[in-house]
Amino acid sequence: AQKITQTQPGMFVQEKEAVTLDCTYDTSDQSYGLFWYKQPSSGEMIFLIYQGSYDEQNATEGRYSLNFQKARKSANLVISASQLGDSAMYFCAMRGTQTGANNLFFGTGTRLTVIP
């Protein structure tokens, strides 16, 4: 079974600074995918970045990068140059592929607050 752990319930960051949100995972699948989503107060989940377990390079999408350390089973999200609009809940998620299931398993989330 898949399990995602996010140990930081809340984080604060100064505007324009970088911040790292932690995520560790556990799975017996050899092939899997890791995701980060942002959830503002409006409720919708906004996709940020994806990392496949066989991807050799860390994923990057604009100001977002994923620090993937397979041996440590960690997939930390790095947000560079934080903006006030980055204040939101952030969820790490995993999809297993071996069983053919398509659903995501989510962590408990980290609430990020960007301070002006």
Add this chain to the structure above:
Amino acid sequence: KAGVTQTPRYLIKTRGQQVTLSCSPISGHRSVSWYQQTPGQGLQFLFEYFSETQRNKGNFPGRFSGRQFSNSRSEMNVSTLELGDSALYLCASSLYRDSRFYTFGSGTRLTVV
């Protein structure tokens, strides 16, 4: 293009009643998945539909059911509501059965009193 539309946005129901939530996927998307989000249990997968067939189901009691229509619109139904069913219900659609390409709706916030 229009995103994933969930209706209603907010809903208040009484214990014991039943409720139906609707999800209209992005045009052309054939896969619809539902998730429940509560403060206590977090985000949990409910079920997935593709081409009008349930493909996968999470660990929820039989009071939770769903269906998908030929136009890919999906509904989920909760019968005999309990206080613990109060949650944000999120729907996600994708072209094929691939959660890498999920687009989520804004959710329906259900309150059971």
